[in-house]
């Protein structure tokens with residue numbers, strides 16, 4: 068028996084070794100046998116950057132309404148520092164392929180080559196490079212899902228070209244995104260991304276595909292499998308020139324929120340999917356922390372578009388209104404957008420024909436707008452063009468329809484579907500689905516802790532990108548990612564480097580980047596302090612302090628419904644992270660509200676105070692949201708609650724201390740369930756801490772969000788804190 072198992076073992080080892088050789092070939096999957104090896108090669112001087120796209124996730128639902136509680140806690144600055152762009156926008160057409168292409172290239176749809184999930188190409192190069200049924204002439208309908216169809220340079224290609232030491236990975240739950248980003252531009256025969264991963268489809272499978280659980284309809288991987296692969300590449304690395312290395316840039320797509328939304332609309336199942344995707348993000352952050360990588364980590368938590376509930380199953384093919392003109396055009400459905408292509412773009416009566424088509428489309432009450440790609444002398448000249456009406460869309464390229472028709476909110480089109488009935492309960496494509504998710508999260512204080520708001524002009528249409536230059540767009544991701552590696556944006560990028568989200572000096576030396584606003588500010592980021600429930604007590608996570616120590620006090624603020632005089636129940640002087648049992652030293656620890664006050668040493672021998680509020684209920688602590696925010700280089704330098712509790716039988720008001728970098732207007736609002744239940748507002752000087760006081764009258768007991776909105780130089784920033792009315 069012994070002999071036989073030895074032989075089996077030897078055979079198994081040989082087989083594994085052979086497998087490892089096969090799998091270690093460039094482009095092949097990482098050998099599982101190497102998983103036990105010590106950590107992968109990793110240059111600690113390089114950042115670890117992750118672009119995580121949660122397909123179709125609406126940021127308002129995920130963050131503001133708390134459906135993604137872990138992400139919301141990161142946005143509140145708990146264990147992270149985060150810039151949250153509340154009014155970020157995706158690009159038109161508001162679909163997966165155009166927006167992921169924008170993320171990777173920084174180019175809008177008029178130059179990226181990918182204006183929709185389905186579109187048509189007329190040019191010879193496009194016919195050759197974009198997959199589709201060849202047609203003798205006229206528009207060739209294509210999904211565009213080929214690396215050669217993307218005209219703009221991706222960050223994978225740009226990094227391979229300018230910074231080949233930066234290791235890159237693309238991990239996609241949708242096979243089509245693997246195809247879109249499998250360029251081989253730098254070294255023919257080798258992918259520009261060092262590692263690619265997408266589920267197999269069983270048909271012309273690329274070498275990077277993996278057999279993982281997929282949904283049987285669309286063949287998309289589940290979010291769990293996608294995150295399994297992200298975790299694996301971080302912990303064991305990806306093969307680059309025969310060596311396992313940890314990726315520095317990882318671009319990820321999680322498809323499940325989108326799939327759920329298409330089938331059910333943006334209702335409770337969609338929100339459940341957001342919550343499940345959130346657990347995947349939490350798995351990731353926990354592993355980064357466990358591996359000691361969190362301090363180097365920057366995550367762009369984003370989505371390509373949101374989802375509109377479109378349950379009405381009635382026929383709605385716009386082409387049915389075109390009469391005899393229908394034969395002259397190709398109508399391509401993109402959810403709540405139709406792109407109409409002339410079969411002959413050079414026909415002499417093109418202007419009159421397009422004018423008739425536009426008029427016919429507008430007779431349908433579900434149509435919001437119908438706009439020309441080019442000026443039309445037969446119908447208003449420049450007046451009804453994409454560029455004139457929506458200059459922020461940057462949509463009027465060669466591959467866009469000659470007429471672009473959008474559906475009103477909660478409507479969809481059914482062109483090209485039998486009897487014109489689009490069965491999906493959720494659709495996107497039109498501008499009502501442009502509001503996406505966009506937060507930049509960092510573990511080591513690289514990112515400024517802030518929430519940036521904007522003026523929204525039309526809450527149904529979200530066509531306000533140009534009115535809000537301080538907000539982010541999908542095209543900003545690639546330039547910012549490249550900047551984090553000290554490189555210029557990809558060649559066709561139109562977006563900007565999001566300097567305001569990062570500590571000043573982050574992009575110093577990057578060609579073409581002016582690293583202000585607030586470029587004069589040289590203050591260090593506030594040191595991070597982690598406070599988490601552990602058993603009956605609390606776990607305190609301290610930054611690296613060297614030989615210095617932090618002083619920490621746990622101070623009781625209330626007992627039951629009574630505000631009590633502040634009373635210190637425990638006090639510590641420590642140099643490293645530690646756990647407190649929850650037992651009082653100076654006084655009994657009872658249920659109520661507490662603050663943790665920490666004096667943390669910083670460079671130059673000074674200390675900085677951090678304040679964290681916690682609640683104790685039924686003998687256990689729980690975190691209760693931020694009681695202070697610090698951003699030394701932000702417009703709101705400090706926002707802090709004097710105490711995290713107010714009211715009580717005495718009706719004590721809530722005191723908020725606010726320090727702005729420059730003179731500005733501050734409004735403090737108490738918000739519960741989306742309603743403002745208390746407020747105050749005034750102008751405050753720059754550089755000094757001003758106290759604003761909000762009355763407790765009219766506020767019912769319970770938790771409230773404290774929104775501190777500051778307007779300095781016409782730019783508004785919102786900072787959120789949390790308080791409890793007793």
Ligand SMILES: [Zn+2]
Pocket residue numbers: 122123162163164325371372
């Ligand atoms: Zn999508």
